[in-house]
Amino acid sequence: MKYIPSENALTAREQHYNDSSKLLNHLSSQRKFQLDHFLKNNPKAFEIEQKYGKYLLVPLAVPLFEIPDKDHFMTWWEAHAIRPTKQKGDYVASDLGISPFESVDLLQEIGDDWNLNLQTESFKKEFPKLWQQFNDSFPCDKLYSINLWSSVQPFTEHRDSAEMVDFPASFRVKLYDENPEETLFVFDNPSNPYTCEEPTFLPRLPSTNTYVWNNLRTMHGSVYDQKYKKILAVVAGQVNLDRYDELLSRSTAIYKDNCLISKHSLENYVNI
Numbered sequence: 007m008k009y010i011p012s013e014n015a016l017t018a019r020e021q022h023y024n025d026s027s028k029l030l031n032h033l034s035s036q037r038k039f040q041l042d043h044f045l046k047n048n049p050k051a052f053e054i055e056q057k058y059g060k061y062l063l064v065p066l067a068v069p070l071f072e073i074p075d076k077d078h079f080m081t082w083w084e085a086h087a088i089r090p091t092k093q094k095g096d097y098v099a100s101d102l103g104i105s106p107f108e109s110v111d112l113l114q115e116i117g118d119d120w121n122l123n124l125q126t127e128s129f130k131k132e133f134p135k136l137w138q139q140f141n142d143s144f145p146c147d148k149l150y151s152i153n154l155w156s157s158v159q160p161f162t163e164h165r166d167s168a169e170m171v172d173f174p175a176s177f178r179v180k181l182y183d184e185n186p187e188e189t190l191f192v193f194d195n196p197s198n199p200y201t202c203e204e205p206t207f208l209p210r211l212p213s214t215n216t217y218v219w220n221n222l223r224t225m226h227g228s229v230y231d232q233k234y235k236k237i238l239a240v241v242a243g244q245v246n247l248d249r250y251d252e253l254l255s256r257s258t259a260i261y262k263d264n265c266l267i268s269k270h271s272l273e274n275y276v277n278i
């Protein structure tokens with residue numbers, strides 16, 4: 007698959023290039039807020055940043071998510087999915103209006119940029135093993151959100167208004183995908199100096215379909231072919247630093263050939 011940035015994406019790149027201080031300041035303040043607020047400036051959080059910040063994308067060594075009965079799942083999806091509308095934006099994700107995806111929400115304890123479509127009880131009843139797997143797979147004391155999204159258009163390159171600490175903490179599960187080639191990509195995007203590296207598509211692996219990427223350092227997006235359906239789970243949670251360290255240490259060893267690693271340092275993204 008090949009990603010060709012749209013006119014809008016190229017214009018946005020040019021604006022950042024001409025005045026990268028806005029992006030640098032935004033990333034800096036978001037990182038500081040999250041270290042203060044969610045991680046209470048725990049020294050272990052800074053250790054984890056030093057250890058894993060350079061890992062832009064890591065396949066996670068957790069059991070494969072498998073849909074037990076695809077027809078049952080897709081019938082359920084068609085009956086429950088909506089096309090949500092974005093209610094709120096911020097500097098890195100400012101677009102409002104109708105979404106480029108259909109959604110079903112399973113959990114939303116924090117953040118509510120899109121109008122919600124919580125179908126938790128129905129999902130638990132129909133797919134109890136998957137629900138358990140969502141609760142068991144992530145190195146988190148508490149999950150904040152689980153959103154299932156299915157593209158109906160390309161997703162232009164962007165950062166999420168989400169995890170902005172310097173370690174990979176944006177979790178994704180490729181629950182279902184008919185695309186013959188990978189559609190989801192990430193690329194390194196330092197703000198100081200502003201640079202867009204070439205995109206890397208997620209590796210397809212037999213043993214895991216769960217990934218985590220660094221949303222402070224990278225942008226992501228997806229190409230779209232209307233012939234094929236894909237359902238992606240977007241998962242966020244309060245990271246347990248010890249469990250995270252153990253899982254990332256294992257995952258970066260097992261998938262050492264499939265991780266994307268940055269050539270840059272933290273000061274290329276934020277004011278330290």
Ligand SMILES: [Fe+2]
Nearest residue numbers: 164165166226
């Ligand atoms: Fe995103």
